[in-house]
Amino acid sequence: MTIKALFWDIGGVLLTNGWDREQRSDVVRRFGLSAEAEELHERHKLAAPELEVGRMTLDEYLEQVVFYAPRNFTPADFRAAMEAESRPNEAGLALARDLGQRWRMYSLNNEGRDLNEYRIRTYGLRDFLQGFFSSCYLGVMKPSPAIYRLGLSLAQVSPAEAVMIDDRLQNVQAARYVGLHAIQFVSAEQLREELAGLGVE
Ligand SMILES: [Mg+2]
Structure with a gap:
């Protein structure tokens, strides 16, 4: 054949x-979120499948997984860091x-x-x-x-x-x-x- x-x-x-374990831990470290890494990971596990099958936008994902508490950086900052992980x-x-x-x-x-x-x-x-x-x-x-x-x-x-x-x-x-x-x-x-x-x- x-x-x-x-x-x-x-x-x-x-x-x-794109946004696997290494990329996530790198970005989490750079934004000073290491103390919350476990919480972020648990939230990621629940939201990621919805993101990947197109039922959740990246903004909605970030709202749930990162911006569930006040931050000293913006979703745009975080998104830029996510994108920069792609090589x-x-x-x-x-x-x-x-x-x-x-x-x-x-x-x-x-x-x-x-x-x-x-x-x-x-x-x-x-x-x-x-x-x-x-x-x-x-x-x-x-x-x-x-x-x-x-x-x-x-x-x-x-x-x-x-x-x-x-x-x-x-x-x-x-x-x-x-x-x-x-x-x-x-x-x-x-x-x-x-x-x-x-x-x-
Ligand atoms: Mg692959």
Whole structure:
């Protein structure tokens, strides 16, 4: 079976993670919130899924998770610090840009709408991804099998014609369960080799 489409995770593959554990602890420290880190984490755990499936805006999330008490900084300050945590993975981006010239490619990623769009715009992801199958638009998150099936339907390819690229093993296994080829991203070089094994060069 020939591969017809590539689905890309973004955080941990093309860019750093958007708002994962390391990004949160870094920002929490910089705003002097370390004493409240546990409270923030508990609040994050409840609000984050709603943010990522697009039922909560970033402002609403920040109101619940950070601004539940008076602060000496503004939501705009905090948001800017969140955005500054997003950095490119240059090797992953270079490989994706190259492949994008010959292959049909989409994102298939978990992210809230505001941060997703900041990251897409800032790192030119529209230049090589033809569509964004993001949890915030689809209303369902990885590793639910439903998001992989939606991605396949929206791209109009069968599971055997698709490759999922993701850094998280649980998501890779979920994609395989649905029948997609799936590669766990470790490095751009390793990804290039594994893709070549599927005839994607
Ligand atoms: Mg990831």
